[in-house]
Amino acid sequence: MEELFKERREKLNIIKNLLRKPKEEKKTANTSSVPEGLYTKCPECEQGYLSEDVQKNFYVCPGCGHHFKITAADRIQMLVDKDSFREITPRLRTQNVLGFPNYTQKLSHLEKTTGLNDAVVTGVAKVGGCRVVLGVMDSRFLMGSMGSVVGEKITRAIEYATKRRLPLLIFSASGGARMQEGIISLMQMSKTSNALAKHNAAGLLYISYLTHPTTGGVTASFASLGDIMLAEPRALVGFAGPRVIEQTIKQKLPEGFQRSEFLQQQGFLDQVVERKKMRATIALLLKLHAREAAL
């Protein structure tokens, strides 16, 4: 886990958080000790590239096509029509029902360093001129785990979409339910899925877009329930984590197991979509489902 955060902190330094308010940006600059890197090393092909080139290439390795993890803000920036994003329910707070030691402090600290309220950003935006309700998870925040705030924000976003008869698009990136909130986290799986049941019954479109990694309780709830199921290349997607499976069956897992391409072969994904085609793909899908267009 430490390693993951270190890796992400490093990445953070080359990636400007475009939606962050100037005041918070300053704080981030203060807390990050590593200077902005000119070069980015790809963890997959282990080659160094100019950070600027990586960024221009949608944070995809120019050499091997590895998709770097990106912040919610960067994804939104890449995806939506200029200046069309408006955040909904930006500030919620967990009750910390288990009274888990240091949990509240940890959250406050993460809020400061990431500028996020929790592991998901929700809002409305336009993509290719079509309005859509958006949920974008950010794995920098406790591995993108789903506690009560993530569950509540996603549920409110879904309910917002149902009420206004809008399509819904959620990008998942999550280690699953959040341990620190115990059974309350688990129940967010049914809460979000039930909200989707209503959105679904209203005849509205839900696009689920899986990104690396999506596992556990998020895979076993809203992330798997899209009318259209998409994923980024090579994203790890599964219910049980690879380590848990290996420990259970006492053998090594085959190469490519639980990756997007594997999931597609197994019949659980419509398409694996490269990041540079993300915007066009979403715009097309929204257009194909637009009621106005059909009239």
Place this chain on the structure above:
Amino acid sequence: MSIQEAEAKVRKIDEEIRQLEQKDAPDVDLATIKNELEKAKNTILTKAYANLSSYDKVYLARKPTRPNVRDYIENLFDHFFEQRGDRLYRDDCSIIGGIAMFRDMPVTVIGHQKGKSLEENLLCNFGMPNPEGYRKSLRLMKQAEKFKRPIITFIDTAGAYPGIEAEEHGQGEAIARNLMEMCNLTVPVISIVIGEGGSGGALALSVANRIWMLENAVYSILSPEGFASILWKDSARAQEASEIMKLTAQDLYAFDIVDVIVKEPMGNLNEHAEVIYAQLRDLLGNELTALCRLSERALLEQRYKKFRSIGDCSGI
């Protein structure tokens, strides 16, 4: 004294009683001594049960001698007709289901199947379902809806099975589908946590209008071992994890997740299970009547609100 220590003492006393009975000693007042020993046994158990820790409850909830779903079906319903298979791939024996009569009402009954012996457990995969189990349960629930039968589910699993095939066949999708579809079922759904309620694998059968829980059952986000392993990288700290996880029936009642706590007798549950069955017959009788009176809309709304209100976050 932990419940396991108490049980060890009780076993010792039982052994003493057996030895006394075998001994042919005419000058000993066997009845009186036996009576004293029984009293001592009772005192030990009463004390242990009055001070159960969360970890004690994890132990009790997992005890293989606990009544399992088949015991409940046999004792609460008549004419159980088992239905097998998901109609897609195969039959998963870790979830069983079928139609039965509760008094004069046909109902659909579904539950996780744990075995009481190793042989039984190998057949039902220790009550840990693959996706086929969840798809079978959804098939039965949809059918219950078609024939307007209330659905009663029994929760008793360590969790969904983490295996290669399970992932290949979409374990996450199968659980998610249940969570979404159960929300719109137009018939009453009642879930009873009879032993171990583990993670998404348990939740996938418990999107219900009512959730009841046995006094010493547990229901949690993950096993205490898994919880400790994720948070502290040390599964041996399961006992410590149990104490902070808030996984007992009493905890879940306080969170408004559980509606009724079903009292459990002390000691060997198998011998005294009738105490549990009697409460459940009464509860089912009352609640099924009440829920069947609700309109479909009210039924759906009640179920939605039950889960919608969990994890309220005040704005800041």
